[in-house]
Amino acid sequence: MLQCSHAPMFPCSNVPMLQCSHAPMSNILLISGSPRKGNTEYILSAVKKILKKAGYQPELVLLRKEKIKECLGCSVCQAGKPCPLKDEMGRLNQKLLTADYLIIGSPTYFNMISGLLKKWIDRTNPLYFKNQLEGKHGSIIAVGAAGRQSIGKAGENIKHFFDIYKIITDQIILFEAEHPDDVKDNLEYQKKIRQFADGVIRGI
Numbered sequence: 302m303l304q305c306s307h308a309p310m311f312p313c314s315n316v317p318m319l320q321c322s323h324a325p326m327s328n329i330l331l332i333s334g335s336p337r338k339g340n341t342e343y344i345l346s347a348v349k350k351i352l353k354k355a356g357y358q359p360e361l362v363l364l365r366k367e368k369i370k371e372c373l374g375c376s377v378c379q380a381g382k383p384c385p386l387k388d389e390m391g392r393l394n395q396k397l398l399t400a401d402y403l404i405i406g407s408p409t410y411f412n413m414i415s416g417l418l419k420k421w422i423d424r425t426n427p428l429y430f431k432n433q434l435e436g437k438h439g440s441i442i443a444v445g446a447a448g449r450q451s452i453g454k455a456g457e458n459i460k461h462f463f464d465i466y467k468i469i470t471d472q473i474i475l476f477e478a479e480h481p482d483d484v485k486d487n488l489e490y491q492k493k494i495r496q497f498a499d500g501v502i503r504g505i
C-alpha cells in the first residue's frame with residue numbers, strides 16, 4: 302500500500318496513504334521577481350521541487366516571462382470595476398486568490414525589491430479593495446550582493462506587501478549572492494534552502 306509521503310516530521314509519514322490526515326491539497330504559489338535566470342529563480346525552483354516531492358501542489362511564476370503592464374493609477378479598481386489593462390494580470394491575480402500559501406522571492410536592487418516585482422505588486426491592487434488575501438500564510442526570499450543590511454531591506458519591502466494584505470509572514474530568508482550561479486554552487490545554501498522548505502511545510 303502507498304505510504305504517506307508528506308513532510309517527514311509528520312507522524313503520518315509511516316502510515317498508509319489512505320489513513321493520512323495531511324491531504325496534499327495546498328496550492329503553493331511561488332513568485333520570482335528576478336528579471337534573469339539567476340539565484341532567486343534557482344532558490345524558488347529548488348523549494349518547489351522539495352514541496353512537490355512532499356506531495357504539495359507548488360506553482361512557480363517567473364515574472365520575467367509574463368507580460369505585465371504598469372499600473373495606470375486610474376483607480377478604476379478602487380470603484381470595484383475591472384482593471385482596464387488587458388494582459389496577464391487577470392490570470393495571475395486569480396492564481397493569488399486560489400493560493401493557500403505564497404512564497405515571494407526578489408533580488409535586491411538599490412536596497413529595494415526589483416522593479417519587476419514592484420510592477421506586479423501594484424497590479425494586485427484590485428484584490429486589495431476586497432481584502433481577498435487576508436489570513437493566507439507566506440514566506441519571503443531576498444537575494445543580494447551587498448550584505449545583509451541591504452538585502453534585508455528588500456525582504457522588508459515584501460513583508461510590507463504581506464502586512465498590507467494581512468498575509469501572515471512565516472519566514473524571511475536572505476541569501477548573499479552576486480553572480481547567477483552563486484547560490485547553486487554553494488553547499489551551505491543547499492541546506493538553507495532545505496530548511497526553508499521544511500519551514501514552509503510546517504506553516505501550511
Ligand SMILES: Cc1cc2nc3c(=O)[nH]c(=O)nc-3n(C[C@H](O)[C@H](O)[C@H](O)COP(=O)(O)O)c2cc1C
Binds near residue numbers: 413444446
Ligand atoms: C540594478 C542593480 C542594483 C543592485 N542593487 C543591489 C543592492 O542595493 N544591494 C544588494 O545587496 N545587491 C544589489 N544588486 C546585486 C543583486 O541583488 C545580486 O546580483 C543578486 O544576486 C541578483 O539576484 P538574481 O540572481 O536572483 O537576479 C544589484 C544588482 C543590480 C543589477
